[in-house]
Amino acid sequence: MVHQVLFIIFGLICVAGAVNLLVQRHPINSALSLVVVMASLALIYLLLGAEFVAAIQVIVYAGAIMVLFVFVIMLLNAGSEERSSGSRMALLIGVPGVLVLGCLIGWIMINNNKQLGGVSIAATDFGETHPIARLLFRDFLLPFEITSILILIAIMGAVVLGKREG
Amino acid sequence: MDIKTFIIVAVIKIVLVVFIMLTGVAYTTLLERKLVARIQNRWGPTRVGPFGLLQPLADGVKFILKEDLVPDNVHKFLYILSPMLALAMSLIAFAIIPFGDSVTVRGMTIPLQITGWGGASGNSDINIGLLIILGATSIGVYGIALAGWSSNSKYSLLGSLRASAQMISYELALGLSLVGILLLSGSMSLREIVKQQSNTWMIGGFNTHLPHWYIFPQFIAFFIYLMAAYAETNRIPFDLPEAETELVAGYHTEYSSMKFAMFFMAEYLNMFTVGCLATLLFFGGWHGPALPFLPPLLQAILPLLYFAAKVLFFIFVYIWVRGTLPRFRYDQLMAFGWKFLLPLAIANIIVTSFIVAWRA
Amino acid sequence: MVPLSWYLVLSAILFCLGVFGFLLKRNIITIFMSIELMLNAVNLSFIAFANYWNAHAGQKLASGREIVGLSGHVFVFFVMVVAAAEAAVGLAIIIAVFRTRETLNVDRVNLLKL
Numbered sequence: 001m002v003h004q005v006l007f008i009i010f011g012l013i014c015v016a017g018a019v020n021l022l023v024q025r026h027p028i029n030s031a032l033s034l035v036v037v038m039a040s041l042a043l044i045y046l047l048l049g050a051e052f053v054a055a056i057q058v059i060v061y062a063g064a065i066m067v068l069f070v071f072v073i074m075l076l077n078a079g080s081e082e083r084s085s086g087s088r089m090a091l092l093i094g095v096p097g098v099l100v101l102g103c104l105i106g107w108i109m110i111n112n113n114k115q116l117g118g119v120s121i122a123a124t125d126f127g128e129t130h131p132i133a134r135l136l137f138r139d140f141l142l143p144f145e146i147t148s149i150l151i152l153i154a155i156m157g158a159v160v161l162g163k164r165e166g
Numbered sequence: 167m168d169i170k171t172f173i174i175v176a177v178i179k180i181v182l183v184v185f186i187m188l189t190g191v192a193y194t195t196l197l198e199r200k201l202v203a204r205i206q207n208r209w210g211p212t213r214v215g216p217f218g219l220l221q222p223l224a225d226g227v228k229f230i231l232k233e234d235l236v237p238d239n240v241h242k243f244l245y246i247l248s249p250m251l252a253l254a255m256s257l258i259a260f261a262i263i264p265f266g267d268s269v270t271v272r273g274m275t276i277p278l279q280i281t282g283w284g285g286a287s288g289n290s291d292i293n294i295g296l297l298i299i300l301g302a303t304s305i306g307v308y309g310i311a312l313a314g315w316s317s318n319s320k321y322s323l324l325g326s327l328r329a330s331a332q333m334i335s336y337e338l339a340l341g342l343s344l345v346g347i348l349l350l351s352g353s354m355s356l357r358e359i360v361k362q363q364s365n366t367w368m369i370g371g372f373n374t375h376l377p378h379w380y381i382f383p384q385f386i387a388f389f390i391y392l393m394a395a396y397a398e399t400n401r402i403p404f405d406l407p408e409a410e411t412e413l414v415a416g417y418h419t420e421y422s423s424m425k426f427a428m429f430f431m432a433e434y435l436n437m438f439t440v441g442c443l444a445t446l447l448f449f450g451g452w453h454g455p456a457l458p459f460l461p462p463l464l465q466a467i468l469p470l471l472y473f474a475a476k477v478l479f480f481i482f483v484y485i486w487v488r489g490t491l492p493r494f495r496y497d498q499l500m501a502f503g504w505k506f507l508l509p510l511a512i513a514n515i516i517v518t519s520f521i522v523a524w525r526a
Numbered sequence: 527m528v529p530l531s532w533y534l535v536l537s538a539i540l541f542c543l544g545v546f547g548f549l550l551k552r553n554i555i556t557i558f559m560s561i562e563l564m565l566n567a568v569n570l571s572f573i574a575f576a577n578y579w580n581a582h583a584g585q586k587l588a589s590g591r592e593i594v595g596l597s598g599h600v601f602v603f604f605v606m607v608v609a610a611a612e613a614a615v616g617l618a619i620i621i622a623v624f625r626t627r628e629t630l631n632v633d634r635v636n637l638l639k640l
Contacts, residue, residue: 003528015543031555032244049577052294053569055294055298057606058304059297065613067308068613069558074314078555091549094549102538117529119529128293132596132599132600150607151607161621
């Protein structure tokens with residue numbers, strides 16, 4: 001009961017934040033709505049028992065990546081969005097296509113309701129840091145090292161692209 | 167303990183902690199003014215009340231009665247949201263911090279921690295307490311970044327950019343300096359880390375009578391943590407973003423009365439959070455020698471007194487440094503964070519992990 | 527007991543909203559933020575399925591290997607890391623484009639158009 005109420009509250013906050021991201025004209029308001037979406041997603045991860053991932057979502061996504069977005073919006077002093085005609089094709093094919101895709105996915109999920117089962121917030125030790133670390137540093141060691149090289153490349157790329165000419 | 171009791175007890179604890187912390191913040195301003203004054207060979211506030219003890223009350227009344235200006239071309243929503251966000255994030259960290267073991271009232275064991283759930287099997291704590299405090303600090307950057315930008319003024323924008331860049335740079339050093347503690351204790355739960363600091367250090371069977379505090383093996387990490395904490399809370403020697411001679415008060419230039427007071431309170435609350443975290447992780451939290459010659463009431467609250475004494479020692483060091491050192495220039499500040507503290511923290515992690523692996 | 531399909535439907539809704547933002551908005555930073563929204567929706571579905579596989583632990587795939595629910599969490603960790611790297615480089619590109627074209631509207635960045 002409590003679980004359902006909590007999920008509905010956080011799910012509504014999520015969807016409201018995402019809709020606000022689309023509706024707002026100024027990019028800073030969109031950025032802050034995205035932070036709200038990420039925070040409520042972190043809470044939904046807690047409902048699913050993923051405590052480490054929830055903390056990482058707040059620290060990395062909401063606390064670092066979105067701060068980067070807010071910095072860029074502040075620095076470029078982006079004003080409100082102007083109305084300009086976009087591609088007609090995107091509107092004609094894109095919007096109905098996405099609606100169809102969304103309804104299809106939703107219908108498939110709800111159809112398989114019985115096989116998917118339910119989620120319960122029992123006190124398990126699922127999603128603790130130790131098992132994740134064990135997986136990360138034993139089975140997934142190669143992707144981990146490759147991702148660290150990827151980050152290094154991204155840092156170098158960002159510095160080079162951001163430099164002024166001369 | 168069922169959910170309803172937990173919520174009622176948690177609300178009572180929240181009210182108590184917020185009240186105590188805000189009063190502590192108010193009196194820390196007085197302590198700071200008196201101490202800095204003594205360092206500079208003058209009296210501090212002495213007029214209002216005996217020894218100036220009612221000065222925070224006068225300050226509070228002043229803040230409430232001042233005119234609340236909202237300049238013309240600000241982004242109203244963000245302008246009003248930023249100080250609230252800064253203050254809220256500073257207060258959220260106190261929900262995780264354990265202040266002591268537990269109190270037994272009417273058969274219920276109530277742990278002295280807002281998010282602690284007392285039970286028959288001891289006090290259960292959040293497994294990722296340390297990460298949540300780091301997360302609260304990360305979100306606190308938004309308060310400052312948005313405050314400067316929404317004020318629609320060049321001084322504010324520059325000050326907030328500098329302040330937020332400084333904060334995110336030193337967050338790295340702060341987090342990495344705590345990894346050494348995690349390696350030694352094997353857990354991110356704050357209560358667990360304090361519990362492991364309760365004995366004394368045994369070197370090969372020989373009992374040195376030093377308490378098992380993590381400052382002894384991790385003194386480098388403590389040094390890094392202290393520097394990063396000064397930079398995170400925007401205090402001297404890292405307070406360029408709010409220095410009056412540089413930036414006309416930086417990101418809170420355009421703020422007046424209660425909103426300015428909220429930024430002020432957020433800064434001092436951050437100092438308290440950092441101090442509490444340092445006592446929990448490096449100085450053994452509420453552990454201290456049991457003094458049997460005290461009356462039983464004092465003995466019961468002795469852990470709380472030890473905790474408060476250690477946190478006050480930290481605040482004292484903060485204020486002492488403020489009165490003594492000049493401030494860094496901005497490029498010196500960033501170079502110090504990235505080129506000195508970060509490699510030193512990584513070296514500390516490498517050495518600690520070698521020693522832990524060698525001993526196991 | 528919340529049915530797992532609710533979490534997956536929420537993930538689908540967020541993904542569709544992200545695609546809408548990507549198609550309909552004209553500001554380049556908002557388009558980038560819609561991409562981040564899509565990535566977050568996919569993360570939610572990974573965590574939901576990680577919970578499912580943990581609840582049905584011990585099941586084996588057809589090839590005989592056992593399924594570990596926590597690999598969903600590890601994958602989300604990798605998605606976050608890659609999203610961070612992508613955000614850094616993407617924003618650097620946006621800053622470079624802004625310096626030359628002086629606009630953030632994608633319709634104005636069309637010098638190659640015939």
